[in-house]
Amino acid sequence: MQIHPRSKVHAVTGGGSGIGAATVALLAQAGHTVVVLDRAEPAQPVAGATFIEVDVSDEDAVVGAFAQIRQQHGRLDGLVNSAGIESRRLVRGMDAAAWQRVMGVNVTGTMLCTREAAALMREGGEGGAVVNVASIAGKRMSYSGDxxxxxxxAAVLGFTRHAAFELAADRIRVNAVCPGPTLTPMITRNLSAESIEAVAAVVPLGQWVKPEDVGHAIVFLLGDGAAMCTGTSLDVDGGVLISNGASHADYFRQRQ
Ligand SMILES: NC(=O)c1ccc[n+]([C@@H]2O[C@H](COP(=O)([O-])OP(=O)(O)OC[C@H]3O[C@@H](n4cnc5c(N)ncnc54)[C@H](O)[C@@H]3O)[C@@H](O)[C@H]2O)c1
Known part of the structure; x- marks a missing residue:
């Protein structure tokens, strides 16, 4: 029988798909109790995970979801904010409603869930950890999005730093991961096979990031190994940010 470290209770928003689902699977495999918070029931339920339907941009719904976690588990040790959307509109075609939908889920949802999770963690008296799934888009710009x-x-990264400072008083750590191009349904439903191949060619490590690559970084930031990390962000991008858009193949061709 595998011996697990003390089992903890973690909530994962957007845990029904992509990066969130990979994180749920890794946490469940490690013996933790996991609550998936998503607007849609996961296509493939994960053993060890329960599901609460919630739109993270809806304040009352978020308050209700965390009240359910309090009632069912009595505590919370970790929160992963992975729910996210894009609008895919050009600036010239953007309107306030489309803009606010993206901000509502990605920024307001992250704030609301962090606020409610922190209240539960504070009650537990043992601190906790929040990991926000930002993006390398927050440091440069989005290729597939808008x-x-x-x-x-960028706002999620700012929120991460600020919340980390405030919540340190309760020994709650707040960090972010910045995935690069990661092959999830968010990408496959929007990009053509040719575009997917073209993107892989500009990743110095030569391939798309896998959802579980990001999941492993999230699990690290949630865990005791990251006990003194707070307010930071970890890029999981195969080297995209450092390459400055340069093609790896061209770089070497010019120097042979
Ligand atoms: N895929 C990438 O290349 C990439 C790169 C950088 C960052 N990210 C970020 O990673 C996170 C996960 O994205 P993914 O690629 O796994 O996408 P995905 O579309 O596979 O998963 C997103 C999940 O969020 C849920 N969700 C969306 N709106 C919600 C809402 N209002 N309330 C509750 N749940 C909601 C969806 O139902 C879905 O299960 C997002 O924040 C995304 O911005 C993705």
Whole structure:
């Protein structure tokens, strides 16, 4: 029998798909109790995970979902904010409603869930950890998304730093991961096979990030190994940010 570290209770927004689902699977495999918070029931339920339907941009719904976690588990140790959307609109076609939908889920949803999770963690008296799934778009710009998405992810990074400072008083750590191009339904439902291949060619490590690559970074930031990390962000991008858009193949061709 595998021996697990003390089992903890973690909530994962957007845990029904992509990066969130991969994180749920890793946490459940490690013996933790996991609550999936998503607007849609996961296509494939994960053993060890329960599901609460919630739209993270709806304040009353978020308050209700965390009240359910309090009632069912009596505590919370970790929160992963992975729910996210993009609008795919150009600035010239953007309107306030589309802009606010992206901000509502990516930024307001992250704030609301962090607020409610922190209240439960504070009650537990043992601190806790929050990991926000931002994006390298928050540091540069989005390739597949839009200006609202880029702005929202920059806001998530700002929120991460500020909340980390405030919540340190309760020994609650707040960090972010910044995934690069990650092959999830968010991408496959929007990009053509040719575009998917073209993107892989500009990743220095030569392939798309896998959802579980990001999941492992999230699990690290949630865990005791990251006990003194707070307010930071971890890029999981195969080297995209450092490459400055340069093609790896061209770089070496010019120097042979
Ligand atoms: N895929 C990428 O290349 C990439 C890169 C950087 C960052 N990210 C970020 O990673 C996170 C996860 O994205 P993904 O690629 O796994 O996408 P995905 O579409 O596969 O998963 C997103 C999940 O969020 C849920 N969700 C959306 N709106 C919601 C709402 N209002 N309330 C509750 N749940 C909601 C969806 O139902 C879905 O299960 C997002 O925040 C995204 O911005 C993705």
């Amino acid at each position: 200006a609202a998405y880029t702005a929202s992810k």
